[in-house]
Amino acid sequence: MSATDPVTGHPMSKQRLRLWLHMLKTARFVENELRERMRITYQSTLPRFDVMAMLDRTREGLLMSQLSQQLMVSNGNVTGIIDRLVQDGYVVRVSVKGDKRATLVRLTPKGVEKFAEMAAEHERWIDELMDNVQDSDIEHFVDALNHIRKDHQHD
Template sequence: MTSADPTPLSEPTSKTRLRLWLKLLKATRLVEADLRENLRTEFGTTLPRFDVMAALSQYADGLKMSELSGLLRVSNGNVTGIVERLVEDGFALREAVPGDRRASRVRLTRKGAEEFARQASEHEHWVDELLGALGPEEATGMTEQLDRILREGAQ
């Protein structure tokens, strides 16, 4: 054990993994806070709004509101207000779903797609800067390890 690393070598694996989780959480919160602030100051928008636009950008034909909320893992209520504001701003279009009077499909307009592309480019740049301490090999290795956790956790 060194002064820079207070972890005793004999520490149980469960404690080591708990420490890893806490560091992952802290790092995630740090990155997320910076992204939220950058989106707010540079684009006058929010991270949830960016997330909705990101999801919609992957589906040219749009998504039903229930599909969108499921994809984002949030309630329909959380998505509804964001979608309404995107529609008001001309970034999204809400259309009725044939055969289902209660459902609506949402998709980005051309204006919305262009705005999202602008935001996504800056978002990528910010993430690159925030994770710049990692070399490409380290980033790839960590991504592979996190993918492994996700695969094994989904079983």
């Protein structure tokens, strides 16, 4: 027999399902809000922001294949984003010596500067959207979410 919630009397499986639905709804709300703010403020997208963030963390650059693997998206998706970032002067493509098919991409100084501006604003937006979460709850939520991933990761 499944455990029951001592407060509601509902089976814990139903409570966990309820928790999941609330997490999903909240994550979608925050993501949609960020998408809209990124579009309005920077005429940009979250995938573009994610690519710039990955390149900012790896200043020496990444191979296109590494970038798509890290972001868990197709090479075609990354190529389209990189094309636009190159046009805007935020990213440069560099040939890899000894491998004519490989291309390294990295942020330009202009890209580093733009990403720093966007990242600071992104952090402010997250802070604003989550300002009603109590400080004492933040560590508890982070620990609980980490446990879900750690306890169920496949090696």
